[in-house]
Amino acid sequence: MQNQKVLYNSKKIYSDYAGRNYLYKAEEAILDRLFPELLDMDMLDIGVGGGRTTIYFAPIVKSYTGIDYAHQMIRVCREKFKDRYVFKESDARSMKEYKDNSFDFVLFSFNGIDSFGHEDRLAALKEIRRVLKNNGYFCFSSHNLNWESLSNLLSFKLNKPDSQRKDQFENPFRCFFYKAKLKYRTIRLNFLNRSFKTKDLISNLRKRDYGHFYDNSLNGKAKIYYITYSGQLRQLEAAGFKNISSYSINGIETRDESELNKGGWIYYLCQVYK
């Protein structure tokens, strides 16, 4: 199985991220909330990818540094933004080049923190806490283990045809091969997750608060970390973060799990205390 860094360095993936230029509703809400303070902040954008968030945050903050462990992502950002901002190759789990208390705001968007397993996640949280100043903000999103439609992610379903793929559905041969490919991918995921009973797999993971398994992201080629809302709150508190706010996929700030569980991701905004 390929490791995620190799996947993120592949042309298909880095070109996809480089083409993204929007903010999610939760990110818009968080930007609005922090806005006047951002003007005075030194910001670290971890797992910057193709610079989706750079477009919105970098022109506002006092200083902006984007890091990513994937060489190709950093290359793309340097090409895109020239020398306007700093981009460096660095791994969130060990950011030795940054001194303690260097930043006011750390962002790790689009579930980048779910790219690695539990111990590595705790190591990354420790590093983020170290490089943040006292009361500095940490914002990130993470896959929601209690998402009400989680089982859809463990299978590749036939989506409604869009105009580009209409042919795939109208031509019976192409339709057959397309369906067969989706079936193959679903069976492959079941094998990788060592479970053909999706509901059992999910309920077992939920009992533990977090889990690391193959879903259909990155074409089902990598394990992704999922955590429940309450599990994430406990994890952040144990790692030395406070004042935790949560935002649903609809950009609503809430602690109401019926709203939060409508989405496959939850956004968190918290502060470090030292």
Ligand SMILES: C[S@@+](CC[C@H](N)C(=O)[O-])C[C@H]1O[C@@H](n2cnc3c(N)ncnc32)[C@H](O)[C@@H]1O
């Ligand atoms: C899902 S992409 C999101 C990219 C970008 N933040 C966005 O929102 O479009 C996750 C990014 O995190 C990076 N990443 C994953 N693990 C990392 C780590 N340990 N250290 C630094 N970057 C990491 C990947 O290379 C990838 O660019």
